[in-house]
Amino acid sequence: MKEVLDQLRMADVGKVLENEPLANHTTMKVGGPADIFVEPKDIESLKKTMEIVKQNRMKWRVIGRGSNLLVMDEGIRGVVIKLGKGIDHLEVNGEQIRVGGGYSLITLATAMSRKGLSGLEFAGGIPGSVGGAVFMNAGAHGSDISNILVKAHILFEDGTMEWLTNEEMEFSYRTSILQQKRPGLCVEAIFQLKALDRQTVVETMQKNKDYRKETQPWNYPCAGSIFRNPLPHYAGQLIEKAGLKGYQIGGAKVSEMHGNFIVNTGNAKAEDVIHLIHYIKKTIYEKFQVQLETEVEIVGNHL
Structure with a gap:
């Protein structure tokens, strides 16, 4: 790991951090650390980052501004590449x-x-x-x-x-x-x-x-819509009909403003959000025989 960190820093690809908490880079404000976190300063630096990652056979993934993303509490092994400043031309x-x-x-x-x-x-x-x-x-x-x-x-x-x-x-x-x-x-x-x-x-x-x-409750940390709309139904309406608005597990709560949003009340863990997602899916299926699918991308301690 140290060798890859050194190579990335020597190549001057941009911001390179070790064990960076991904809660700092998601709109839900949850998520464990990335072993190595890189924010390339331009597309050429992104290409160089990928060369180093592939040469060292490292696992990797890319994130953007962190909406529509739920990172598990264990974090992500390998290299996380953030497309941000420098790739915003x-x-x-x-x-x-x-x-x-x-x-x-x-x-x-x-x-x-x-x-x-x-x-x-x-x-x-x-x-x-x-x-x-x-x-x-x-x-x-x-x-x-x-x-x-x-x-x-x-x-x-x-x-x-x-x-x-x-x-x-x-x-x-x-x-x-x-x-x-x-x-x-x-x-x-x-x-x-x-x-x-x-x-x-x-x-x-x-x-x-x-x-x-x-x-929509953007005054709280959230990831955006949690579920895809199971057309012709709407996920938020089904969740509201089921009486789940305001339902809470740990620090994760179904928004009282919009049923298809889960908000972080301040101390949520990714585990709380996952448990709440499962509970909502189970309840909606039992009440309406509709299978909800997540729209939010869930990533954990593997790539």
Whole structure:
């Protein structure tokens, strides 16, 4: 481990930390340590990091801004690479933009609305990064990433990088090819937007952002929606009908504002959240014969 740490530091790839608590890097504010934590300073440094990781046959995974992510209390063995500062570049070329995977989705949606570029209004209240949004085909208000993505620069499990077109991404509801079929993470993306009246775009985006603030508990640490909507049902409505709003295990509680959110009341462990997820799934199945599937990505002491 020390040898890999030394190699990464010698290569000057960016921030390199040992036993870094991942609670510091998730919106739920839970999660144990990463053996080695790297925040590359640019895409070249990311490539160099991957070379060192693969040469040493280290296990690895990538995270973004830490929303939609639940890290177990034991932490993650191997190397955790965070796409953040340095991989948050933005180029605007007319109606097309090229943006780094570490760029904040909310910040991007706000910036594009101010330029009168339409297409990202749905993302005005979605926390997380561009890379994470592409990975899970994030969406809201009747639209999603698949509607605007031209192509995505992907880092695959074997350390290789490749551009995939929209069609090659095989998008569907909250999923893409990157989740199981060809595991990988989005390092940068090209989006096709459309020039519209600036005021109209800003107002639509702000309305979406306000709706999120009014209906979702972002004043508490949380990971976003815990369950996928089992269409035609909605997870939050089923949880509310089951009387589970406010139900608490340890420091983890079902939000009283929105049933599909679990909040950290201040001292939650990942174990509390997992137990609460299992309890909700069991209750919903018993009451409605509906099997809930988690939307939040759960990662533990293995990769």
